[in-house]
Amino acid sequence: MKVVAPLIAVWAALLALLGMTVGASLVLTGTPSLVASLGIASAKAALIAWVYMQLRREGGLMRIMALGAAFWLLILLGYLALDYLTR
Amino acid sequence: MADAAPSRQRDTTLMGMYLFLASEIMLFGGLFAVALALRLLHPQEVAAASRRLHYGIGAANTVLLLTSSLAVALAVAAAEMGKVKGTVAGLLAAAGLGLGFLALKAAEYGMEIREQLLPAFTPAEAFDSPAAHLFMDLYLVATALHAVHVTVGVALLAGLAWRVHRRSLALPRAATGVEVVGLYWHLVDVIWVFLYPILYLVR
Known part of the structure; x- marks a missing residue:
């Protein structure tokens, strides 16, 4: 349990x-x-x-791998928003 | 093969899986970028188009996927304890919930075709605005791509359940295999968790 x-x-x-x-x-x-x-x-x-x-039980390497994807996505979306918001 | 250093083998397997999942996130990331651009450029039209979607069906499908993730998490826990029956039950429950998701999605597409909302089945003039048409194009591409991932996931879960049941995957040594398929299924769930508000709940 x-x-x-x-x-x-x-x-x-x-x-x-x-x-x-x-x-x-x-x-x-x-x-x-x-x-x-x-x-x-x-x-x-x-x-x-x-x-x-189960990232809570993994070491730093695996957590960085998982967060890396989210980070790349934020770069993509961030620069895109920057373009549209500053026109 | 796995006897030398099982923990290192597991780390390598999981890392490869995370790299694959990152590529999946970037694949859907392109679609999220389109959603963001559409919303910034045409906020009113996109909100009006989103209001015409069946958000109750989307919510029901979210419940199905969240529950299937619980089933997979329980299957992974059982696999690590070497419990064959628990693992098979969890995997089959998740696969069944995935099939339920696909059935509901298909019924929803059918309703949208009758309501003249779904591109490819609806003439361009039937849309409220060109922006609404673009938004529904995004809706169709994103949900169809996601449904393909759910279909692959259901096949993986069912195949894994079969192999665990037949003991061709011996638990708990093969628990990493269950874990890897579980990671894929959870990611498909996470993608839906973002698709749902981005498509159905624009206000």
């Missing part, structure tokens, strides 16, 4: 976050809506990566 309980707790947290993102979409619009939906999605992704993909 020691292994199983955190896995189920994360699942419950993920469903609660899904409820939050749907709820937020009913009340927020524009930039606050975008920030809320991406923030909640990032929290869900972090839970899945940390507990389900």
